[in-house]
Amino acid sequence: MTRLSQLLLPTEREPPADAEAISHKLMVRAGLVRQLGTGLWSWLPAGWRVHQKVVQIIREEIDAIGGQEMLMPVLQPADAWRKTGRYEIDELLKLQDRKGAEMVLAMTHEECVTTHVAQVVRSYRDLPFSVYHFQTKERDEPRPRAGVLRTREFIMKDAYTFDRDEAGLDVAYEAYARAYDRIFERTGLEWYSVESDVGMMGGSGAHEYMAPCAAGENEVALAPGYAANVEIASAEPQPVDVSAPLDAPERVHTPDATTVEAVARLLDVPAGALLKAFPIVVDDGAGRAGGLVLVVVRGDHRVNEIKLANALGAPWRPAREDEIADKIGPPGFIGPVGATVPILLDEAVGDGGYVAGANERDHHLRGVQPGRDFAFERVDVRKVEAGDTVGGTPITLEPAIEVGNIFKLGTRYSVPLGATYLDVDGREQPIVMGSYGIGPARIVAAAVEQFADEKGIAWPRALAPWDVEVVALGKPGSDELAAAEGLCRELRTIGLDVLLDDRDAGPGAKFADAELLGCPLRLTVGRRSLQDGRAEAQIRRGLRSVEGGIPLEGAADAVAELWRTLP
RNA sequence: CGGGAUGUAGCUCAGCCUGGUAGAGCACCGCGUUUGGGACGCGGGGGUCGUCGGUUCGAAUCCGGCCAUCCCGACCA
Incomplete structure (x- = not known):
């Protein structure tokens, strides 16, 4: 206790x-x-x-x-960390001992x-x-x-x-x-x-x-x-209305429309009917070293950077504006049609006539059909969104x-x-x-986080710092405190950890602290309950009072029974 | 590493704009009263105002550097 x-x-x-x-x-x-x-x-x-x-x-x-x-x-020698390549990690704390030997934490x-x-x-x-x-x-x-x-x-x-x-x-x-x-x-x-x-x-x-x-x-x-x-x-994308492909991409004038929103508004199509081009530079030795790659997702989708790295099997970085202008087209108006770099097309892009950048300032293309108008490699690199479906059921995030x-x-x-x-x-x-x-x-x-309420913490039984908090309302030396101590001894016989609030403090302060600390069960011994030979019981989760409390005579059995029902 | 904010008593904050005796509530200490939802009265203690420098007769207050802490983002074996 x-x-x-x-x-x-x-x-x-x-x-x-x-x-x-x-x-x-x-x-x-x-x-x-x-x-x-x-x-x-x-x-x-x-x-x-x-x-x-x-x-x-x-x-x-x-x-x-x-x-x-x-x-x-x-505290460890740095040697093994060098061998595994993890010595270079920024989060690794490095230090030297007095002999100057390289150590890590x-x-x-x-x-x-x-x-x-x-x-x-x-x-x-x-x-x-x-x-x-x-x-x-x-x-x-x-x-x-x-x-x-x-x-x-x-x-x-x-x-x-x-x-x-x-x-x-x-x-x-x-x-x-x-x-x-x-x-x-x-x-x-x-x-x-x-x-x-x-x-x-x-x-x-x-x-x-x-x-x-x-x-x-x-x-x-x-x-x-x-x-x-x-x-x-990964999930099935939400459907979007994409018009039928045209016989050939049609060039349209889109002055200053450099964002998906602007283009969609200007051409009066949903954002999902656009192709968003995301130029990157892949950092590996497998034939794409130093080369630009154009990642294309639906206009209303975002590239998931981790899925992209996994799909590539290599690190990557966004391309710089000069690299884009140099190899593809004017930033803001780039697209897959006519681009001379490898193209990765996200799975969520289906058939139909999409709007894409024309690789020409202030112009886009309408009626673009993937496959016909540009070659691509299929990937799954988009970030899923709430409302996408898995097995027909919408997901939540x-x-x-x-x-x-x-x-x-x-x-x-x-x-x-x-x-x-x-x-x-x-x-x-x-x-x-x-x-x-x-x-x-x-x-x-x-x-x-999961079980707190406006009064404080409400521990699950298995984690609570103490199983039961016994609040003695009387002053030190009072009958209430003596009875509370007796109750604590009873509870110990059934293996419960007990915290006894024996402070010389007002009831309000004791109740408030008990609710803040959040032990699953609070037993209160005060003048009122003592007259009835009982202790009041409150279950912390939901702040539910137990009808009639528990008797001080035979408290162990009564509490044991109650304890089994707690969350 | 980028962006934003804050540093004044143990805690939460005011004072700063407009320079001139460092404040409040809670907490704490003593005495008394009080004890079923964070009591009350009286008395008391406690602060290099983050830090270093500058301006000034005078800096918590104005200016600059640094440090610390928090939030958002980047990052996260």
Whole structure:
């Protein structure tokens, strides 16, 4: 039992002046966390209890699938990071020790764990296995934000699997996916897993675990049976009226109409009947090096930069105005017809006569038919929009916090770091890896975001810093306080964590703080209820009062029964 | 890295335009009263006004540099 009179719980009436996100405001107001600097947060006792509840849930579920907990250092020699190419990442914090040796502060632990595995694993008999730890990550984020949602230092559960081959990785990946399902289900969060981008560094599959909430940094496309990060989402476009193609493109005068909106208005066609040309320069050695490429999407659509990079299989940048003017046409009036550069045409562009830039100042072309009037390569590079359909059902887009991810790394790290084994035939093979992250702090913040109301936080049972807060209304030394202490002892017998508000404060202050802190159940012992031999009970989620409260005689049974019904 | 904003007491802010004794509410300390929804009275403590420099007889206030923090965007293994 924790006595509030002894607890370091600095609650505030007002949120920090510059806070925006609900979780930022409430976690500070409730005395859970305090800021030290940009993106640097201390967890105060009550907040740390919540964090550790999340950690314990994760630990139990990863242990259950055979993960082995260990611990690796944050401060690491730069050497392995140079070998994997990650030394160049801007977010990586670099420093020197007193001897001048290059060191880094780890942002994840692939380099470290793979280095060890390279030394230790010799034979296919040593595989597969999985290890994990909870450890601080350091990232020199360009823009930390929203309290503990995006910080420069945070604790991550990162797990790694090591397998003989892709088939083994698939099994491990699936086991982690099921463990993650159980973890997020146990937290009480609203969550879902989505397909996600595997990034430029390869990897053959990835999922993100998302907690929807207003402060989320990611956008997720949702339809029944479909959930994907908008970074990679695909959907059927909404229909648009496109006129029939003309026998040949017709040149029309469109003075100063350099935007889709202006052209659509001038020619009285929907924006979707235009072809939007997006010139880029692809940065690879595969025949397109240094060359311009024209990406063409429907006029009412936008290019999704990540989908484009994935379609190209290479980095790219927008073309500069001089490059466009030089190779294609006057900026604002460029189009695919007659362009001498490769053309990528988005899937959402169907048959029909489109309006496109004429590659001539103040002119567009009408009745342009893809295929007939220009050659193209078909790609899916547009950003999906709310109302697009998947399997006939419209999708919605909603913001979400990424609270976890699972990733098939393959041999991305084992090859540069020499993590190999000898197979049954005595041949050397690279170990096939997976990595699996969860950010407990984000789970905490997401829970605050999802369940807060105007009074404060309303924790899910599994995460609350204490299960029950007992509010004693009397002064220190009063009958009410004595009865409240007795009640706390009762509750301990059924394994509940109890916080007792034994402060010398008015009822208003105690109730307000209890609702701010958000323990799932509040029991109040005051003069009134004491006369009846009862404690009043309020369920925090929804602020529902329990009819008649609970009897002080036999409180353990009554509360145990009530507890089972709480969210 | 671009754009915007803010730095005055522990917190939320006023004062700055128009230079002249540094303020309020809450919080805190003492005494007393009070105890079912953030009490009341009386008394009290607490601030290099982010920082460095400039202008001025005199700077929280005007000017400049720097630093810090927040928001939007870019970025995000």
